[in-house]
Amino acid sequence: MSIQLKEVLVKAQLNFAILASILIIAVLGKFTNPELTNTIFVTADQLVSELYLVFVAITLGAFIPNFRLVAFGSITAFIGAAILIHLGIFTYLTTEYLFAVLIVVLGFASIANLYRHYREYGL
Structure with a gap:
């Protein structure tokens, strides 16, 4: 493995951790609560x-x-x-919808950041 690729992998550990956690949530959710998981990922x-x-x-x-x-x-x-949803301040939102937004934002931000590291080294 080249030194540049190792540097990209070291810099992108958080990106891979986020993407792996999204995958783990999807897999574990299918076993524990498939209806909720399906709803969240369809919304995402x-x-x-x-x-x-x-x-x-x-x-x-x-x-x-x-x-x-x-x-x-x-x-x-x-x-x-x-917290604001559970306090009744945001009555028009659900936690499932917010979690879907979080998955989309973190997923795309992780991929964009990973690409930025990739482009830095011209790999």
Whole structure:
């Protein structure tokens, strides 16, 4: 393995961790609660057609140098919005919908950030 590829893999550990966790959630969800998992991933699939969300996610992943801020900021925003849903402030949202948005944002941001690392080295 070349040194450049090793450097890309080291820099992109968080990206691979996020993408692997999405895959693990999908697999474990199919065994534990398939109806809920199916609902969340169908919603996420529908959200991909909303291009503004995808463009925002790609922009976050490609242009913010510290990807940890994107990942943990997205998760923090999800937790904050979920708390507000349970307090009854956001009555028009569901936690499942927010989780689908989180999956789409983190997935596309991770891929864009991974591509940015890939392009840095011209591989």
